[in-house]
Amino acid sequence: MKVTLLGTGTPEPYARRASSGYLLDIGDETLQFDCGGGSFGRLLEAGRRPTDLDRLFLSHLHSDHMLDYARLVHAIWDKGGVDLPVFGPAPIRTVSDRLFGSEGALFADLTARTEHAPSKEIWVERGGTLPRAWPAPDITEIAPGFEMPGDGWHLRSVEVPHAQPFLTCMGFRVDTPYASFVYSGDSGPCDALTTLAEGADVLVHMCFNLSQEARGPEWVAGSSGHLEIARTARDAGIRRVVLTHLRPHMDAPGVHQRIVSEMAEVFPGDIVIGEDLMVLEL
Ligand SMILES: [Zn+2]
Structure with missing residues (x-):
């Protein structure tokens, strides 16, 4: 199992960190988790093609x-790939329809690409056939508790x-007979995530701010700081935690060291500050 961090940032524009995106390679299959702004470019920088993705x-x-x-x-x-199987919470189907449907945001582009003679010619030269269908991602709307057995892996949420x-x-967990990967999504501390992460090889966890910066209980409840993450990691008994979803000020001089040293007082395992294009072999 190989994890590639495509985007370790937030919505804030930040050259160092694209928004959330993670690749998981298992055998011949490639799963992507989230696809925030900039993660597509990182996919290419990682030497991968969009058509490599299986889900x-x-x-x-x-x-x-x-x-x-x-x-x-x-x-x-555009590359003639198989329509991407997409698994996400509602209203992802509506979002998709409003992008790729006949009255979606891309209708003018898609009309031109499928009806303009030169575009059709290029499509046929690439091996495509006419008439050319519009993009139709294979959407499955999922709810918490969703599970999926794969070829040598099993996903839970x-x-x-x-x-x-x-x-x-x-949050998601993927197990193979050899390794286990957990992704918190964006999350505050909760028993469900701690239980999901139990004994995992790696937990990739969003860390939006230092715990001391939380503005109140509601803030912490929905977005763990580094100390909440350390307690989750300790209670779950995981081997390694990778912090992601980091804001620019958290890369200021000395902050990484502070995060790691304060977390290490709580959690005895490996603590990694994620960076875009970091690869973890599990
Ligand atoms: Zn969020």
Whole structure:
């Protein structure tokens, strides 16, 4: 199992960190979790092609977890790839229809690409046939508790507290016989995530701010700081925690060292500050 961090940032524009996106390679299959703005470019920088993806899972529909969705689906379609299987909470079907449907945001582009003679010629030269269908991602709307058996892997999900009741928010775990990967999605501390992460090899966890910066209980409830994450990691008994979803000020001199040293007082395992394009072999 190989984890590639495509985007370790937030909605804030920040050259160092794209918004959320993570690749998981298991055998011949590639799963992507979230596709925030900039993650598509990182996919290319990682030497991968959009058509490499076998499935996309969305933790929740905050924009910084799905703004590159249109780019990803369109690029796969343009290359003649198989319509991407997409698993995400409602209203991902509505979002998709409003992007790729006959009256969607891309209707003018898609009309031109499928009806303009030179575009059709290029499509046929690439091996396509006419008439050319529009992009049609294979959507499955999922709810917390969703499970999926794959070829040598098994995915589970739980609800995590973040932006309810406005958004359904999920964390995911993928197990193989050899390794286990957990992604918190965006989450505050909760028993469901701790239980999901039990004994995992790696937990990739959003860390939006230092715990001392929390502005009140509601703030902490939906977005763990580094000390809440350390307690989750300790209670789950995991081997390694990777912090992601980091804001620019958290990269200021000395802050990484402070995060690691304060977390190490609580959690005895490996503590990693994620960076875009970091690869973890499990
Ligand atoms: Zn979020």
